[in-house]
Amino acid sequence: MTAMLQIQQVSKRFTLHNQNGAELQVLSRVDLSVAPGECLVLDGPSGMGKSTLLKLIYANYRPSSGRIEMRQSDGRMLELSAASPRELVRMRRDTVGYVSQFLRVIPRVAALDVVAEPLIEDAADPTAALEAARDQARVWLARLRIPERLWHLPPATFSGGEQQRINIARNMIKPRPLLLLDEPTASLDAANTQTVIELIQEALARGAALIGIFHDASVGAAVATRRIDVAKFRSAA
């Protein structure tokens, strides 16, 4: 099967220039590849670089060395360190979604539109596409049990669990072929955790590739098709 994502010999080291050039070696020589329909779960104690790996794949961090290639909507493999900002913006729009633990709040924008927004980003006429996108957003908000009275309010004042569910809806509503999940159920109750497991399984069923970090072992067990211990990518140093 053709890979959705291919990582070769990737290392990540942070150089802190204002701390006398201190160096933090986080990951060394990561090799892995993920195919459509696979859910790769990253294991290992905290501080091992699991989140760092997801951020490298999302082009939020730049690798110190090595190659990260991701299949784009036109079938081409894009190598992230050589890609232009424009290619990376398009990659995030069309190819890869990232669910972090925290919602980055946009002032004044209602929860409904925060969730609908990814669906209208590439619309030729965003105003026309907005109503259809809001219809879909309502389905996601209802499914994730966000009370209807909150839909028209900006999420800034919502609880941690509510913000996390808004974040899941916003980043999963568009069926992108690769999804990165960083503890998506960390502040959710049992019912919502179960819903997220179902959403992940539905994404896998439509052929998406997933890479996830799950603090809750039962969630990982429910969705993993393969597991990898990130500790093996720690350098001896």
Add this chain to the structure above:
Amino acid sequence: MTSSESTLPLLRVRNVSKRYGDRVALQEASFELWPGEVMAVVGESGSGKSTLLNAIAARSRPDLGQVEFLGRDGRLQDIHAMNEAQQRLLARTDWGFVHQNPADGLRMDVSAGANVGERLMGLGERHYGRLRATAEDWLERVEIDAARIDDAPRTFSGGMRQRLQIARNLVTSPRLVFMDEPTSGLDVSVQARLLDLLRQLTRQMQLAVVIVTHDLAVARLLAHRMMVMQRGRVVESGLTDRVLDDPQHPYTQLLVSSVLQP
């Protein structure tokens, strides 16, 4: 970004340099900007970001280098090789320029409606009813009560003035807008509204924007990509969140770590 894409950038800046006497204000800045892209230029005062903005917006001539803009005919044109009339036409049709101080971009003693209509009149629109209807429409888009259409901006609050300046610039549907610290003169509560408005309008109109700001949060919210300047040089550039979350250059690291997180 739309799917109908040109193979040429909207703006191509190559090796632009400028000195003031002995002082190097800008050294070999180069970048390309594509339709729909919002790029923030950050750095402290004196870093060269305003010099860069003025050079690429044809407001001052660089000593060296080239600035090309993609005309409606699909060809890149050297903006500093144009005559003044051509530059002025560009500045009031395809370009917008939003100043930090609204008084620099508005006519403070003529009505809000006339401020919005001026660029359209410059393009030959003379029909009073249409001009007024367009002005009303734009006042509402920037959340100014259309009942204020006959009032002069001198009677407006700072936030309203800045929103009026934005309407005045966007009325001709420009393809490229330059912004010089558009939020920095405003109270924080007023800033949020303006930022949200700018965010909506740039997306709806697929505007390409070069925004100069010293506020990293503004860059994070509005810009796809950013350029960090220090002492006239571009020291780092890339996706906005990559530059902010994984800064490589010592100066960028210092800048990012100096911000207080609320």
